[in-house]
Amino acid sequence: MAQTVPVERKWWSGGKSPFNLEYGKLMMWYFLMSDAFTFGAFLISYGTIRFSSNNWPNPNEVFQAFPFFEGVSLPLAFVSLMTFILIMSSVTMVLAVHEGHLMNKRGVVKWLAWTIVGGIAFLGCQAWEWTHLYHHGAWWGLNPFPNADGSVSTTNFSNFFFTITGFHGFHVFSGVIINIIMLIMAWNGDFDRRGHYLMIEKAGLYWHFVDLVWVFVFLCFYLI
Amino acid sequence: MEQHHHISPEISVTAHHDPSTKRIWKTFWLLLFITLIELFLGLSMYWFPHMADWLHIAVKGIIIILSLAKAFYIVSIFMHLGDEIRNMIMTIVVPLMLFVWFIGAFLWDGHSWKELRNDYDPYKKEEPTRKAEPKHEDAQKPGHLK
Numbered sequence: 310m311a312q313t314v315p316v317e318r319k320w321w322s323g324g325k326s327p328f329n330l331e332y333g334k335l336m337m338w339y340f341l342m343s344d345a346f347t348f349g350a351f352l353i354s355y356g357t358i359r360f361s362s363n364n365w366p367n368p369n370e371v372f373q374a375f376p377f378f379e380g381v382s383l384p385l386a387f388v389s390l391m392t393f394i395l396i397m398s399s400v401t402m403v404l405a406v407h408e409g410h411l412m413n414k415r416g417v418v419k420w421l422a423w424t425i426v427g428g429i430a431f432l433g434c435q436a437w438e439w440t441h442l443y444h445h446g447a448w449w450g451l452n453p454f455p456n457a458d459g460s461v462s463t464t465n466f467s468n469f470f471f472t473i474t475g476f477h478g479f480h481v482f483s484g485v486i487i488n489i490i491m492l493i494m495a496w497n498g499d500f501d502r503r504g505h506y507l508m509i510e511k512a513g514l515y516w517h518f519v520d521l522v523w524v525f526v527f528l529c530f531y532l533i
Numbered sequence: 534m535e536q537h538h539h540i541s542p543e544i545s546v547t548a549h550h551d552p553s554t555k556r557i558w559k560t561f562w563l564l565l566f567i568t569l570i571e572l573f574l575g576l577s578m579y580w581f582p583h584m585a586d587w588l589h590i591a592v593k594g595i596i597i598i599l600s601l602a603k604a605f606y607i608v609s610i611f612m613h614l615g616d617e618i619r620n621m622i623m624t625i626v627v628p629l630m631l632f633v634w635f636i637g638a639f640l641w642d643g644h645s646w647k648e649l650r651n652d653y654d655p656y657k658k659e660e661p662t663r664k665a666e667p668k669h670e671d672a673q674k675p676g677h678l679k
Contacts, residue, residue: 338625354639356643384579403557403610403611406613410550459664532574
């Protein structure tokens with residue numbers, strides 16, 4: 310829920326907050342909107358190239374490995390785990406924001422810590438997946454996977470996969486860094502002194518956005 | 534929402550915070566449930582490779598709609614956009630409407646490019662007939678990392 314702006318702020322220097330919202334939080338929303346266009350541009354260019362190709366590799370064939378299950382075909386299992394981890398860390402983040410509303414420092418610290426654990430777990434999974442694909446000969450400019458109909462594929466598949474999941478992974482990484490900074494500040498009682506936990510809300514918006522983008526990366530690369 | 538008179542002259546309305554986390558967990562289970570359905574549909578295309586074309590497109594269409602539903606729940610509940618003032622929501626949502634045109638126009642263009650090349654580029658036309666060699670273990674390793 311929208312947390313009201315604290316008393317002592319200068320209201321955008323214009324005397325009023327038109328949306329009953331803190332300036333920084335509104336700007337975070339606009340930043341995320343612009344970031345949505347960046348990711349959108351990446352995914353739409355991927356879609357354009359895919360629509361211009363006669364055939365495309367089958368994600369169920371490409372993504373079927375799972376750590377410690379060498380040689381076992383488990384299509385989409387690992388990416389499902391990654392999706393679950395990210396949804397779960399989104400929940401712990403929203404719980405941290407919730408505790409922030411209630412001015413409960415202990416709760417904020419606890420749930421933020423879990424969110425960071427989830428973020429690091431996701432990054433670890435992605436590192437494993439990239440390494441696995443690399444060892445199977447996939448990288449920027451190299452695509453060992455044939456098309457779904459068995460014909461020779463282009464390198465478009467790998468190029469888009471590594472660029473877009475890499476860009477998303479970079480967002481996860483920066484989200485983890487932001488959350489660690491928030492954890493230290495909350496731990497130090499900075500937000501208690503300020504009298505509000507608005508910074509946690511803003512970090513939370515960024516973190517949920519990362520989860521939101523993953524919904525579409527998961528959709529475009531793994532499901533369809 | 535309750536009226537609050539003494540916080541600041543700028544703020545006329547303060548949000549009332551629900552101390553329960555029921556709504557958050559409900560959303561979590563919903564997201565998980567939708568993801569499992571998506572996964573099942575995605576795998577169904579693998580289990581039944583000889584699915585009719587119209588069914589294939591229908592399954593993909595359902596997965597896309599389910600993903601949009603997930604996006605709606607994340608933005609509206611987890612990011613609390615649904616609790617903001619309506620005009621603020623509109624400043625976010627209205628610009629994103631451009632995506633409707635972006636997606637339509639670019640995918641249309643990609644498709645048209647494929648058709649044109651298949652018609653006029655003999656190399657592209659015979660592309661589906663060039664079969665990949667069977668996979669073997671010592672596949673080409675990428676990179677020159679020396």
